[in-house]
Amino acid sequence: xxxxxxxxxxxxxxxxxxxxxxxxxxxxxxxxxxxxxxxxxxxxxxxxxxxxxxxxxxxxxxxxxxxxxxxxxxxxxxxxxxxxxxxxxxxxxxxxxxxxxxxxxxxxxxxxxxxxxxxxxxxxxxxxxxxxxxxxxxxxxxxxxxxxxxxxxxxxxxxxxxxxxxxxxxxxxxxxxxxxxxxxxxxxxxxxxxxxxxx
Amino acid sequence: xxxxxxxxxxxxxxxxxxxxxxxxxxxxxxxxxxxxxxxxxxxxxxxxxxxxxxxxxxxxxxxxxxxxxxxxxxxxxxxxxxxxxxxxxxxxxxxxxxxxxxxxxxxxxxxxxxxxxxxxxxxxxxxxxxxxxxxxxxxxxxxxxxxxxxxxxxxxxxxxxxxxxxxxxxxxxxxx
Numbered sequence: 196x197x198x199x200x201x202x203x204x205x206x207x208x209x210x211x212x213x214x215x216x217x218x219x220x221x222x223x224x225x226x227x228x229x230x231x232x233x234x235x236x237x238x239x240x241x242x243x244x245x246x247x248x249x250x251x252x253x254x255x256x257x258x259x260x261x262x263x264x265x266x267x268x269x270x271x272x273x274x275x276x277x278x279x280x281x282x283x284x285x286x287x288x289x290x291x292x293x294x295x296x297x298x299x300x301x302x303x304x305x306x307x308x309x310x311x312x313x314x315x316x317x318x319x320x321x322x323x324x325x326x327x328x329x330x331x332x333x334x335x336x337x338x339x340x341x342x343x344x345x346x347x348x349x350x351x352x353x354x355x356x357x358x359x360x361x362x363x364x365x366x367x368x369x370x371x372x373x374x375x376x377x378x379x380x381x382x383x384x385x386x387x388x389x390x391x392x393x394x
Numbered sequence: 395x396x397x398x399x400x401x402x403x404x405x406x407x408x409x410x411x412x413x414x415x416x417x418x419x420x421x422x423x424x425x426x427x428x429x430x431x432x433x434x435x436x437x438x439x440x441x442x443x444x445x446x447x448x449x450x451x452x453x454x455x456x457x458x459x460x461x462x463x464x465x466x467x468x469x470x471x472x473x474x475x476x477x478x479x480x481x482x483x484x485x486x487x488x489x490x491x492x493x494x495x496x497x498x499x500x501x502x503x504x505x506x507x508x509x510x511x512x513x514x515x516x517x518x519x520x521x522x523x524x525x526x527x528x529x530x531x532x533x534x535x536x537x538x539x540x541x542x543x544x545x546x547x548x549x550x551x552x553x554x555x556x557x558x559x560x561x562x563x564x565x566x567x568x569x570x
Contacts, residue, residue: 201421213420217465220416221472224424227412228473229480231405236492236506240561243554252402253409254528260410261417261533268418280422282521282531284538289527292519293542295512297549301557303509304492306524307517308426310510311470313492315477320491320506325430327510332431334511335518336438339450346519355535367535374540375532 200268204278225312234313236304236320243301245389248382255375266368276364286349303327413529423530425466426473427517436461450518466526494563502560 202208208216231253232238241247268274300306305313305324313321335342356367400408417423435454438445439461445451454461481487493502517523520542522531528546531539 200418202419204421208419213465214463214468216419217468218472218475220412220419220424221469222476222479223412223472224409224416224469225473225476225478226480227400227405227409227476229477229484229486230400231402231409232399234477234481237494237561240557243550244558244562246562249399249402249405253406254524256403256406257410257413257529258532260407261413261529262535264411264414265417265533268414274418276534278421279417279534280530281534281536282527282538284536284541285519285521286538286541288519289538289541290545292516293545294549294552295516296520296523296542297546297551298553299509299512299516300546301509301550301553302505303513304506304561305510306426306513307430308424308470308473308523308525311426311429311473312477315474315479316481317487317489318492319489320493320502323503323506324510324513327507327512328427328430328514329434330507331511331514331516332434332518333438335431335515336434336445336448336450339448342519343449351537354537356537356540357535359537364535371532371535 199272200274201278205275224308225315228309228312229316233309234316234318234321236309236313236318236324239306239309240301240304245382245386248379248386251382252379255379259372259375262368262371266365269364281353281355284351284354285347286351288346288348291345413533417530417533420465422465423533424469424525425522425530426470426525427514427523428464428466428526429470430514431518432461432464432467494559494561496563497560505557505560 198207199205203213228234232249238247239250242250265274265276269276303324305321307328310321310324314325356370357363360366360370413423432454435451438451439455446455491499491502513523520527527539527542531542
């Protein structure tokens with residue numbers, strides 16, 4: 196049998212080994228979040244005032260880099276892209292949930308991953324934020340009987356960009372790179388216009 | 395002596411390569427929000443078994459009788475240690491809240507808590523946060539991830555004027 200990535204799905208690794216690598220990969224993620232300033236709620240929140248756009252820059256370049264590796268490895272026959280976990284699309288829950296998420300983020304500055312790394316750097320507001328996450332999960336569970344129908348409404352399953360616009364994985368890749376680059380350039384322009392005349 | 399943060403483009407290439415490695419090994423990407431609802435579910439069931447009648451709580455016990463034996467939970471432990479070690483090595487470890495310097499600490503804590511609760515509630519609807527949807531979803535070309543990110547950015551922008559004082563230090567030369 197040829198070795199084809201991903202390791203875990205294709206049976207080259209035990210569940211326990213996968214959990215071990217989870218800690219190792221999480222460590223590298225947390226390390227880079229700290230190195231790039233993602234552990235600071237002020238830096239993250241300044242994105243929404245176009246004062247500091249390092250966060251969307253990093254996110255955009257991250258997606259471009261990851262997808263480039265995917266396409267390369269898949270082209271070489273080393274990676275089976277269909278085995279990569281892709282979240283399903285639910286239109287209305289994502290629209291409403293997304294709005295709520297953004298509202299919570301501008302209040303709190305953190306998102307869950309950055310707050311965990313932020314707590315590691317000693318940020319006390321990150322600790323309070325994490326307590327808030329637990330409270331939010333509890334409220335969701337209590338309200339679940341009332342939101343369950345909405346939460347599973349407008350389900351489209353795994354829906355990729357090329358399912359929408361036609362073509363194949365390469366189409367999605369080109370679209371993704373174009374969109375991410377466009378967003379970064381647009382935000383750079385907004386940053387320039389917003390901060391005109393200051394300093 | 396405090397070091398400078400990495401250049402964002404360099405940081406993106408490093409993070410993107412790590413995310414690729416994560417997918418290549420584990421078949422899934424980074425995540426975080428699930429850890430907190432799993433922790434709550436485990437705590438509730440440990441306290442009172444009748445919580446298993448709640449369909450959402452029960453969904454975490456389909457594959458295992460321990461909701462915390464899960465890839466994302468272990469990865470979250472790693473994120474914490476990674477942040478800690480990096481901050482120590484960079485001389486940036488410090489016990490303090492992050493905000494605009496003149497903003498009140500109590501108000502900062504209040505918004506961190508309220509915002510945190512809203513964020514986690516929202517991620518239950520969106521099946522993931524800025525990692526699980528924003529990074530992983532976008533990297534796997536998911537349409538839903540784009541819906542989520544655009545609507546999250548819109549939500550933040552709509553309310554941003556109300557929270558400006560918490561984040562942006564104004565230079566008050568001449569005005570007011």
